[in-house]
Amino acid sequence: MHKSIPYGKQFISEEDINAVVESLKSDFLTQGPKITEFEKAFAEYVGSKYAIAVSNGTAALHLCTLALNVSEGDKVITTPITFAASANCVKYCGGEVVFADIDPKTYLIDYNKVEKLLESAPIGTYKGLVLVDFAGRAIDLEKFSLLAKKFNLWIIEDACHAPGGFYKDSNDEIQNCGNSKFADLAIFSFHPVKHIACGEGGMITTNDEKLYQKLLLLRTHGITKDASLLNENEGGWYYEMQILGYNYRLTDFQAALGLSQLKRADEGIIRRGEIAKTYADFFNNKEYIISQSGFVEGHAYHLYIIQTLKRKELYDFLRSKGIFCQVHYIPVHKLPYYKDLYKESKIFSESEKYYNNCLSLPMFPTLTKDEQEYVMFEIDNFFNA
Numbered sequence: 152m153h154k155s156i157p158y159g160k161q162f163i164s165e166e167d168i169n170a171v172v173e174s175l176k177s178d179f180l181t182q183g184p185k186i187t188e189f190e191k192a193f194a195e196y197v198g199s200k201y202a203i204a205v206s207n208g209t210a211a212l213h214l215c216t217l218a219l220n221v222s223e224g225d226k227v228i229t230t231p232i233t234f235a236a237s238a239n240c241v242k243y244c245g246g247e248v249v250f251a252d253i254d255p256k257t258y259l260i261d262y263n264k265v266e267k268l269l270e271s272a273p274i275g276t277y278k279g280l281v282l283v284d285f286a287g288r289a290i291d292l293e294k295f296s297l298l299a300k301k302f303n304l305w306i307i308e309d310a311c312h313a314p315g316g317f318y319k320d321s322n323d324e325i326q327n328c329g330n331s332k333f334a335d336l337a338i339f340s341f342h343p344v345k346h347i348a349c350g351e352g353g354m355i356t357t358n359d360e361k362l363y364q365k366l367l368l369l370r371t372h373g374i375t376k377d378a379s380l381l382n383e384n385e386g387g388w389y390y391e392m393q394i395l396g397y398n399y400r401l402t403d404f405q406a407a408l409g410l411s412q413l414k415r416a417d418e419g420i421i422r423r424g425e426i427a428k429t430y431a432d433f434f435n436n437k438e439y440i441i442s443q444s445g446f447v448e449g450h451a452y453h454l455y456i457i458q459t460l461k462r463k464e465l466y467d468f469l470r471s472k473g474i475f476c477q478v479h480y481i482p483v484h485k486l487p488y489y490k491d492l493y494k495e496s497k498i499f500s501e502s503e504k505y506y507n508n509c510l511s512l513p514m515f516p517t518l519t520k521d522e523q524e525y526v527m528f529e530i531d532n533f534f535n536a
């Protein structure tokens with residue numbers, strides 16, 4: 152009998168532990184030199200100009216909607232198949248979330264449905280797009296950026312699932328998730344289930360200096376001590392709170408952990424790709440599989456998803472075998488908070504079909520060959536019994 156296998160798991164090495172211990176012995180507990188080092192290394196990793204470390208991915212999203220001045224009644228479009236936080240960041244600022252259905256082939260927001268929404272309303276109705284690299288599959292931001300230009304929208308890329316992911320643009324050039332070439336801002340999470348773990352943690356990346364400066368202020372109460380930014384200067388102690396900000400700082404020892412984990416990020420992506428390839432080949436001709444993530448270039452494989460008509464039965468069966476799969480996600484518009492908010496019950500048929508059938512299989516770099524074979528064997532066993 153195998154010990155239980157979760158769908159995702161962090162990997163903390165001796166090196167990671169040493170990095171944290173070393174940081175704890177330094178003079179800095181909250182923001183110190185490790186933050187700057189982590190930000191620099193992360194910006195380099197994704198290919199963006201700036202990176203701002205924050206306390207978690209949700210705080211990153213909130214700072215983005217604040218920096219983009221989302222306000223009362225502003226309409227923002229996102230996908231129903233994501234973690235609730237992708238939508239909540241709009242609500243935090245009093246905005247209104249409008250969902251557009253997914254493309255059943257990619258499980259990502261459907262470009263054509265977004266275009267239709269935009270074309271069916273006067274220009275200026277919508278303010279922005281929160282686009283999610285769901286499961287780790289890079290969304291074609293170049294294509295969406297043209298739409299954004301035409302309709303005067305900003306773009307936040309929710310890249311929580313996709314550090315290390317990429318797509319190829321119309322010039323066949325590689326565009327890394329979060330490089331902010333075709334988005335105003337991108338965000339990441341360092342929750343243990345994500346690729347890089349800090350315990351809690353998040354990152355915003357951007358190429359826009361103005362947004363970067365504003366995000367720095369917003370991260371720390373809207374307070375600055377930077378002499379070049381002060382309206383007045385009454386002495387060495389003097390600071391100004393210039394806008395209403397928050398305390399969304401990451402600690403230095405968390406940054407030390409993130410930095411150490413980042414060094415293994417490429418290794419992790421390679422291993423995730425191998426696991427995905429094995430699943431893709433195994434399920435390729437199985438008649439009980441309606442659809443699967445498959446093997447896609449540039450996919451970061453945060454999740455590996457299969458779809459089957461017997462999802463619930465399969466989920467329960469695998470649990471009884473110690474295999475703990477998960478469902479990603481309950482469509483956001485079906486969550487009680489959003490259901491109550493939008494009294495008229497909207498139907499997004501592709502998202503709902505997807506939700507009824509989807510299951511995320513174990514996917515993490517330390518999943519052994521033996522464990523993966525056991526997972527595949529038990530799935531086959533369920534359907535052939």
Ligand SMILES: *Cc1c(COP(=O)(O)O)cnc(C)c1O
Nearest residue numbers: 207208209234236311340341342
């Ligand atoms: C995890 C996640 C978030 C939120 O990140 P936290 O660090 O948990 O706050 C936002 N969006 C997506 C798509 C996520 O997976």
